[in-house]
Amino acid sequence: MTLTLEAVTYRYPGTARPALADISLEIAPGAVLGLVGANEAGKSTLCLLAAGLAPATIGGRIEGRVVIDGLATVAARPSELAQRCGILFQNAETQLSGTAATVWEEVAFGPRNLSLSLAEIAERTDWALGILGIEALAPREPGRLSGGQAQLVALAAVLAMRPAYLVLDEPTSQLDPQGTKMVGSALQRLAHDTGVGLLVVEHKTDLLASIAERCLVLADGRIVGGGPSAELLADPRLDGWGVEPPSAVRIERAARSAGLAEAMLSAIAALP
Amino acid sequence: MSNPLVEVSDLVFVYPNGVRALDSIDLRIERGERLAIIGQNGSGKSTLVRHFVGLLHATSGEVRVDGQPVGRRHVAELARTVAIAFQNPDRQIFAARVRDEVGFGPRNLGLRGAVLHERVGAALRVVGLDGRGDANPYDLGYSQRKLLALACVVAMDAPLVVLDEPTTGQDARGVRRIEAIMAELAAGGTTVVAISHDMRFVAENAARVVVMRAGRIVDDGPPATVFSEPSWPVLGSTYLEPPLAARVGARLGLGPTPTERTLVARALEASAPRVSGPG
Amino acid sequence: MASAARVIGSGDTRAGLPAFVQPLPSGPYRSLNPTTKGVIAVSEALVAFAVRGWSGPLAVLLALALTAAVARLGRSLLPFLIATVPITASILLVNTFLFPGATDRIVTIGPFAPTWTGLTAAVQATLRVVAFAMSVAVLVLTTRPDELVADLERRGAPRGVTFVIGATVRTIPRVVQRAREITEAQRARGLDTEGRVWRRVRGVLPLAAPLVFGSLNEVEEQTMALEARAFSATGRRTPLRVFPDHVAQRALRWMLAIGTTALIILSIAGALAFLP
Numbered sequence: 001m002t003l004t005l006e007a008v009t010y011r012y013p014g015t016a017r018p019a020l021a022d023i024s025l026e027i028a029p030g031a032v033l034g035l036v037g038a039n040e041a042g043k044s045t046l047c048l049l050a051a052g053l054a055p056a057t058i059g060g061r062i063e064g065r066v067v068i069d070g071l072a073t074v075a076a077r078p079s080e081l082a083q084r085c086g087i088l089f090q091n092a093e094t095q096l097s098g099t100a101a102t103v104w105e106e107v108a109f110g111p112r113n114l115s116l117s118l119a120e121i122a123e124r125t126d127w128a129l130g131i132l133g134i135e136a137l138a139p140r141e142p143g144r145l146s147g148g149q150a151q152l153v154a155l156a157a158v159l160a161m162r163p164a165y166l167v168l169d170e171p172t173s174q175l176d177p178q179g180t181k182m183v184g185s186a187l188q189r190l191a192h193d194t195g196v197g198l199l200v201v202e203h204k205t206d207l208l209a210s211i212a213e214r215c216l217v218l219a220d221g222r223i224v225g226g227g228p229s230a231e232l233l234a235d236p237r238l239d240g241w242g243v244e245p246p247s248a249v250r251i252e253r254a255a256r257s258a259g260l261a262e263a264m265l266s267a268i269a270a271l272p
Numbered sequence: 273m274s275n276p277l278v279e280v281s282d283l284v285f286v287y288p289n290g291v292r293a294l295d296s297i298d299l300r301i302e303r304g305e306r307l308a309i310i311g312q313n314g315s316g317k318s319t320l321v322r323h324f325v326g327l328l329h330a331t332s333g334e335v336r337v338d339g340q341p342v343g344r345r346h347v348a349e350l351a352r353t354v355a356i357a358f359q360n361p362d363r364q365i366f367a368a369r370v371r372d373e374v375g376f377g378p379r380n381l382g383l384r385g386a387v388l389h390e391r392v393g394a395a396l397r398v399v400g401l402d403g404r405g406d407a408n409p410y411d412l413g414y415s416q417r418k419l420l421a422l423a424c425v426v427a428m429d430a431p432l433v434v435l436d437e438p439t440t441g442q443d444a445r446g447v448r449r450i451e452a453i454m455a456e457l458a459a460g461g462t463t464v465v466a467i468s469h470d471m472r473f474v475a476e477n478a479a480r481v482v483v484m485r486a487g488r489i490v491d492d493g494p495p496a497t498v499f500s501e502p503s504w505p506v507l508g509s510t511y512l513e514p515p516l517a518a519r520v521g522a523r524l525g526l527g528p529t530p531t532e533r534t535l536v537a538r539a540l541e542a543s544a545p546r547v548s549g550p551g
Numbered sequence: 552m553a554s555a556a557r558v559i560g561s562g563d564t565r566a567g568l569p570a571f572v573q574p575l576p577s578g579p580y581r582s583l584n585p586t587t588k589g590v591i592a593v594s595e596a597l598v599a600f601a602v603r604g605w606s607g608p609l610a611v612l613l614a615l616a617l618t619a620a621v622a623r624l625g626r627s628l629l630p631f632l633i634a635t636v637p638i639t640a641s642i643l644l645v646n647t648f649l650f651p652g653a654t655d656r657i658v659t660i661g662p663f664a665p666t667w668t669g670l671t672a673a674v675q676a677t678l679r680v681v682a683f684a685m686s687v688a689v690l691v692l693t694t695r696p697d698e699l700v701a702d703l704e705r706r707g708a709p710r711g712v713t714f715v716i717g718a719t720v721r722t723i724p725r726v727v728q729r730a731r732e733i734t735e736a737q738r739a740r741g742l743d744t745e746g747r748v749w750r751r752v753r754g755v756l757p758l759a760a761p762l763v764f765g766s767l768n769e770v771e772e773q774t775m776a777l778e779a780r781a782f783s784a785t786g787r788r789t790p791l792r793v794f795p796d797h798v799a800q801r802a803l804r805w806m807l808a809i810g811t812t813a814l815i816i817l818s819i820a821g822a823l824a825f826l827p
Contacts, residue, residue: 037443038443038444038445039413039414039415039441039442039443039446040413040415048775051779053775053778053779056778057774057775057778058771058775077783077784078778078779078781078783078784079778079781079783079784079785082778082779082780082781083781086779087775087776087779089772089775089776090441091772093725094769094772094773094776095772095773095776097714097718097777097780098718098722098725099697099700099714099718100697101573101695101697102571102572104569104571104572105572105573105697105791108572108791109780110780110781111789112788112789112791113780113781113782113784113788114781114784114786115784115786115787115788115789116789117789118567118568118789118791119567121789121791122567122568123567126567138569138571139569139571143724143725146313146314147313154776157780158779158780161779161780161781170441173440173441174440174441175313176312176313176469177312177469177471177511177512177513178312178511179313180469203441203442203443203444206516238444239444242443242444242445243443243444244443244444244447247472247515247516247517248516250532251516251517251520251532251535251536254532254533254535254536255535255536255539258536258539258540260536260539260540260543261543322735325739327735327738327739346743346745347738347739347744347745348738348741348742348743348744348745351738351739351740351741352741354739355739355740356736356739358732358735358736358739360732362761362764362765362768363729363732363733363736363761363765364733364736364737364740364757364761365760365761365764366756366757366759366760366761366764376740376741376742376757377740377741379741380740380741380742380743381741410764424740425740428740428741
């Protein structure tokens, strides 16, 4: 079972030009797939398609298929999709429902909508908070959290739907270095420990280098490159695609072009 | 003898709810400096720069801009000297056309007619939006809206420009553009202060780095010093990490190497064959 | 609130719910079912305005005084009272001095001629406003918004309605924060908010437009975030807590509802003209 896009072309409502053309990709359970590309390349659109929000919630025309664990998204109801694939956006604030007095209630919001029993709601909520290590935040007011904490709460709220896959659109963009680390390690633990498949869009290639096994590059609505992270993020064409290579890659490149002795180069490469 | 552009003396700022956001800040910013302020969210970076333009008033201590105390002067007046580009462009864009948006600031400062037109055109050129003057700001993508917000600030033609998280959400091209704009501003004599979470960006574009933690300045110096090994405990106490270049250089025993260029340069020196003895 | 009457719903739905989640309120009046408190407040507000003259407002104020005493709400009512001053002050002035057709002057000072009729009307109107404000105050001070929303939901109120009520309350600080950020950014571009008033009028568009556009942009993302948590799923949303209810309270609610409706109809029909 996977989350698959098969030759997907998508047009936003009322537009002729496709925002995405001929996209094919696959996310396996427990895998972390990174997605990079210039702004306006279509990364956010791709996230919406993978999670089924396009076309189900926002409309638009789709060719090809998006299938999540056997369910085609084009005909599915939003609540069905929500239980298969979750989505996390940049801004934690807009994702919190704004109706919960405590973080616990915020996370319980989704399961409640599914009319689950109280026991199951409590179980899922405690599980989601535990998996991210934020049990201590449970009694806090959602509106008074730091950026990193709020993003983790939003993540827990989505996880409480027990999706098999999770799509994250620049989750650390608004966070400070500490918040970025919190979210990054939480995502890693999530994929490794629970088998949730992740698609992570980020500009921070250093982060992707550490948490994603494979990466794809999106340019002008098309996938122009993909492969194991170590290789892809070292691809010399990244710059041309509007993507900043990770620091390690840049340093290595600079060292090589300066003609530094191999011993020096390998010492550089061996560092964390 | 010229006075510093900004002089902060023993600045303390306490929010109405009692939170002590700034605690005894002393800072001098000379004309023409390229300064970066780093620190976690909540360390007081944004609070500090708001004092330069009068958006916040000191609880105690003094802030002097261009030799004059800020006191209770109007923000509209101080904006002639200090122009701040805030992080979120969508929290200020209101005009129907890019050029009207950019013209808002200079218009408030009293410019009209040909002079205003010229100022707007120049600002659009600096940020690379000169073809989009008649476009609707919301037809621009996020990166370009951030550049638009930057153009609005450039158009103020203020001696001090403060950029609050200029590279957040920017792709590689966007970052490069920001770096070029900062260099152009600095070359023209503008003093530039950037608040940033991107250590690499800071190391490569700032001549001086101010590190903040919990409302205090805990380190202040050139990137080579602030990111070098002896300063790592201080950085660590703010949960910040030095750029990779600095860490690599330290591991290889090359001394301070905050940027790729310095790392490569020192590595080359170190690996060059030894010069033969005197005589 | 132990009573001999039958209890509907014990409120005991622990099953793993942490204690801090929607804790049951305690204390006299506060421990009433949220919907009961809501119905009381609405009835009081309606009766204060429906029954003209002195009877309506005074009766309601009496009931409120009793409630406030029972619920121990002394000083906390003050801010609400103070909030009514701008309205009541203008009501008093306008009615006393400018009541149309009144001729029974109290005193004449130059062009000013306050009348007894006007004064009477003014005081009555003031009492109505105060009664309304106080009934709102008592409700707000004794009932948490999410309690009321949760109870209404459990009784079958449509999901969208209860969401809007709940979200509105919590959205306000967010909008205020955004407005503050926008104001800062525009001031930093020279918008004069501290100088002459006529210059400040120019500031409306630069302050309002980003607020509106920003909200519109956010709405789409908020909608998607809600969908991602099955907001539009059919079926009853599971209540986290059932607030205890009693047969006696249900009877009270019905009595209030029927009684208030009757009073309104009678008042419109003019049958209550005999009341002072």
